[in-house]
Amino acid sequence: MTNTPRKPGFYVAAFATALALVVVLLGAYTRLTHAGLGCPDWPGCYGFIHVPSSEAQLAHAEQHFPEAPVEAQKGWNEMIHRYFAGTLGLLIAGLAVHALLRRGRDGQPLRLPLLLLGVVIAQAAFGMWTVTLKLWPQVVTAHLLGGFTTLSLLFLLALRLSGAVQPLQRAGAPRRLAAFALALVVLQIALGGWVSSNYAAVACIDLPMCHGQWWPQMDFANGFHLTQHIGPNYLGGQLDSDARTAIHMTHRMGAFCVVAVLLVLAWRMQRVGLIYPTALMLLALSLQVGLGISNVLLHLPLPVAVAHNGGGACLLLGLVLVNYRLRAPVSVAKVAAAGRARALPALERPVAYPSQG
Numbered sequence: 542m543t544n545t546p547r548k549p550g551f552y553v554a555a556f557a558t559a560l561a562l563v564v565v566l567l568g569a570y571t572r573l574t575h576a577g578l579g580c581p582d583w584p585g586c587y588g589f590i591h592v593p594s595s596e597a598q599l600a601h602a603e604q605h606f607p608e609a610p611v612e613a614q615k616g617w618n619e620m621i622h623r624y625f626a627g628t629l630g631l632l633i634a635g636l637a638v639h640a641l642l643r644r645g646r647d648g649q650p651l652r653l654p655l656l657l658l659g660v661v662i663a664q665a666a667f668g669m670w671t672v673t674l675k676l677w678p679q680v681v682t683a684h685l686l687g688g689f690t691t692l693s694l695l696f697l698l699a700l701r702l703s704g705a706v707q708p709l710q711r712a713g714a715p716r717r718l719a720a721f722a723l724a725l726v727v728l729q730i731a732l733g734g735w736v737s738s739n740y741a742a743v744a745c746i747d748l749p750m751c752h753g754q755w756w757p758q759m760d761f762a763n764g765f766h767l768t769q770h771i772g773p774n775y776l777g778g779q780l781d782s783d784a785r786t787a788i789h790m791t792h793r794m795g796a797f798c799v800v801a802v803l804l805v806l807a808w809r810m811q812r813v814g815l816i817y818p819t820a821l822m823l824l825a826l827s828l829q830v831g832l833g834i835s836n837v838l839l840h841l842p843l844p845v846a847v848a849h850n851g852g853g854a855c856l857l858l859g860l861v862l863v864n865y866r867l868r869a870p871v872s873v874a875k876v877a878a879a880g881r882a883r884a885l886p887a888l889e890r891p892v893a894y895p896s897q898g
Contacts, residue, residue: 548647550639551702557632558699561692562854564629567622568688569850572737573843577676578776579615581606583669584623592616626668629691633661636698650701657694663687676775679767681738682731689730692854693861700865707866714867715809722799722806723860729799730853732792739764740778741785741792742841748834751790759787796833800826810863818863825856 571577580586587593587602592613602611633654640654667684674680700706736742741764745751752758763780764787773779780788803826810819829852835845 547704548649548702549643550636550649551699551704553632553636553639554695554699554702557629557636558692558695560625560629560632561688561695562851564622564625565688565692565854566847566851567625568685569737569847570843571618571622572681573841573846574615574618575776576615576618577671577681578609578774579612579617579619581609581672583672584627586616586620587611592620623668626664630661630665633657633691633695650698653694653698653701657691657698660687660691660694664691674771675773676738677771678735678738678769678775681775682734685734685737686727686731689727689854689857693857696858696861697865700862706862709813709815709866714813715806716864716867718802718806718809719860719864719867722802723857723864725795725799725802726853726857726860729792729795730857732788732795733850733853735765736788736792738775739780739785739788741780741788742836742846744782744785744789745793746837746840748837751786751793757786757790758783759790760784761787761791764788764791796830800830806863810867815863815866818859818866822856822859822863825852825859828852829856 571579580592582588587598587606587609589598593599593602593611593616594613599611637654637658640649640651643649644651664684664687667680667687670677670680671684745757747753750757760781760783764784766784769775769779778785803822807819807823810822829849832845832849832852835842836849839845
């Protein structure tokens with residue numbers, strides 16, 4: 542930690558990070574309450590900016606969307622998620638404009654806010670396709686990953702603007718292992734999204750076995766068939782039991798891999814003095830494992846399932862922090878290279894000896 546002054550935009554980035562976490566949780570709540578199609582159109586709801594409630598509005602909805610009767614609770618779940626996501630998009634647009642106006646001053650990041658703007662625009666498109674393609678699992682999973690990407694990039698931007706968190710300038714830091722752990726956690730989150738979008742969370746309701754077997758009947762080919770047909774309504778899922786079991790068991794195996802790698806990373810990190818980030822990472826890991834086990838044993842209670850999504854987000858942010866602290870500082874590398882460049886000619890110069898006679 543340092544006392545470097547915060548850069549302009551830090552508080553907005555920090556608030557946007559917190560809001561992005563709320564949006565991730567609201568998205569999970571929307572999926573888990575089967576409200577993804579609570580509004581059959583986008584960006585409105587039955588042609589309105591809110592869920593229709595009056596007799597005239599309900600008649601309009603019935604006339605234009607006869608195949609999708611109004612369910613007010615599901616509609617509001619979806620629209621509240623959209624309201625929060627839209628607010629987040631406006632904040633990110635403001636951060637991008639701010640970065641453009643201050644480019645080249647005070648070390649203000651430029652590429653990161655612009656990347657965030659691109660990601661949130663893509664997220665809006667995925668949000669639309671989630672509805673228009675009727676919860677097609679590929680799009681739902683991509684939308685979930687986009688939300689986690691937005692959250693991670695905002696957190697990284699807040700770290701860069703904070704001036705308080707600096708990279709660790711120490712030899713022996715496990716940078717490659719940390720990067721691998723981050724990639725593994727992202728893959729596990731993607732598997733979790735695939736579990737959710739294919740409604741495979743309760744495909745196994747016992748632990749540590751599944752259906753009373755260590756290796757139950759599974760259909761990996763259909764479970765991970767990534768070109769499912771566009772057109773059917775995927776609310777509730779279209780896969781059979783064996784395919785859902787394959788997805789669920791793959792997510793479990795991924796969890797074992799994540800735990801093993803993060804424990805090794807934690808051991809390596811504490812050896813180089815990163816005690817606080819290590820403790821945070823292990824806390825998030827323990828919480829996530831406990832929530833995952835509870836989801837199975839308690840048959841996916843809504844609060845626990847939503848918290849499991851939040852735990853995944855916290856674990857991801859912990860890995861982003863770890864990688865930020867461990868990354869090779871460019872400035873240090875340049876200084877070291879410059880030092881070697883200055884020292885080399887002195888070594889190559891011939892030694893001058895005193896003249897004799």
